[in-house]
Amino acid sequence: MSNRTYKDAIAALNSLQLNYASIEALKLQKDFLPKQRSELSIAEVYEYIRRLGYKPVEFDRLNVVHVTGTKGKGLTCAFVDSVLRQYKGGPLLKIGLFTSPHLKSVRERIRIDGQPITEQKFTKYFYEVWDRLSTTTSLPEEFPLLQPSDTVKPMYFKYLTVLSFHVFMSEGVDTAIYEVGVGGRYDSTNVVQHPTVAGVTSLGIDHTFMLGNTIESIAWNKAGIFKQGCPAVVSEQTEFPDLISTVKEVADEVGVSLFEIVDSSIVPTDIKLGLAGDFQRQNAAVAVKLADIHLRKLGVPAAELPNWSDSSLPDKFIQGLENTRWDGRCQKLTNQDGYENITWYIDGAHTLESIHVALKWFTQSITKQKQRPGAPRILLFNQQSRENAGELLAKLHENLSENNVKFDHVIFTTNITWSDGSYNSDLVSLNNSKEQVDKLVIQKELAEKWAALEKGTAQTSRKHIFPNIETSLNFIKSLTNDDHHVDAFVCGSLHLVGGFLAVLEGERD
DSSP states (O other), rough: OOOOOOOOOOOHHHHHHHHHHHHHHHOOOSOOOHHHHHHHHHHHHHHHHHHHOOOOOOOOGGGGEEOOOSSSSHHHHHHHHHHEEEEEEEEBSSSEOOOOOOOOOGGGGEETTEEOOOOOHHHHHHHHHHHHHHHHOTTTTTOGGOSSSTTTOOOOOHHHHHHHHHHHHTTTSSSSEEEEEESTTOOOGGGSSOEEEEEEEEOOOHHHHHHSSHHHHHHHHHHGGTTTTTTTEEEESOOOTTHHHHHHHHHHEEEEEHHHHHHHGGTTTTTTTSSSSSTTTHHHHHHHHHHHHHHTTOOOGGSSOOOOOOOBHHHHHHHHHHHOOOSSSSSOSSSBTTTTTTEEEEOOOOOOHHHHHHHHHHHHHHTTTTTTTTTOEEEEEEEEEOHHHHHHHHHHHHHHHHHHHHHEEEEOOOOOOOOOOOOOOOGGGHHHHHHHHHHHHHHHHHHHHHHHHHSSSSOOOEEEEEESSHHHHHHHHHHBTTBBBBEEEESSSEEEHHHHHHHHTTOOO
């Protein structure tokens, strides 16, 4: 139907989100283990691909670079994408990038040659997948949960993954970089049979409900993207060095063609990376190895690639690393219209490890601001979905104390975008309890936690709870005047950061 719009597509996509009640019910199913659920889930991805008319082996022509990890996987993909785009032409005519989550627009998840696909193309391909799945069937005895076939659709992330394959195949993409959603072994992206190379970034504790409660089980799950005969690149594991043996064991079982551990030393320190933060050098190092292996596999002459005998990087690699951009991660914004006297430090950090590195970047950044040492500092924080939100806040406070940094105001907000209680349609989330959001349950708990953390210390801040992001930003703006500058740190959730950027830039749909 030609009258279907982008907003119609987003509304249909949002209907595929697993709501809060369903998520809680799944957690209570003691007799249905995460491994069983995961094995069934990836089997369904293969089935949906079949119904779309594809065979997984056909995705080989996408020449996939597959990347997983706990922290840095999306940023590593961004570095890889930027480097590979310096080599466009010859065997790299169109470069696709699939990442998650998005910040402001769902289209950010599916990019070609560095740009999100247009609303028109998203709508076109979205409904091609939708209609195809509505007119094909799955055998009830094999896929009872996909019945009735004409109405049951893949869940949100699974649908977007399947959609990305359809988009890239239809658009003639010949290199595709895929960031794993959760884990690796049972992730929707892991239907790729023969990636050119697979990479694992830094590992840590995350998504325990799906991946298991031990760091070893998480590492085993993530190493599940390794394929027989495929090279494997693994980041040096500074926090959990013993995990290398877990990952190597999986690599040996699978029979990878190469197993290489990478540290940041392969990226010269005189290269000014396009992404801020000292930790980015390790992500860039993994990206350099992934890009190098991929380009060699595609037949790019060795003379145009890194010379590992003298540890030199060619100009195209350097340009790619320096030109990398990725909103919402160690991002600094100044002189925004309507917020001229505020410097924003933005990071969607939402794990214990990423909170630590984001806070380190923030403290290093404000320490350099010699010209306004007395500027009030504000924390804008939310984490609506994770059960360890209090732990994240404790880690944040601990790092502040260690660096002798304090906030004058600490604001806890929901992820609701606008002051009238509405969201931009691309930012709607059904994963959280509406009742808890409306009653500010999490925000009140976090404010109490922060007060308890400050008790008995020299750090005291004014604590505020606001029902939405727009109201929070208006309050921060009220603290400024022509002679009064403010430094604000926004962190805790990519969903918060996405809504924050939408309000800051006045992008209301």
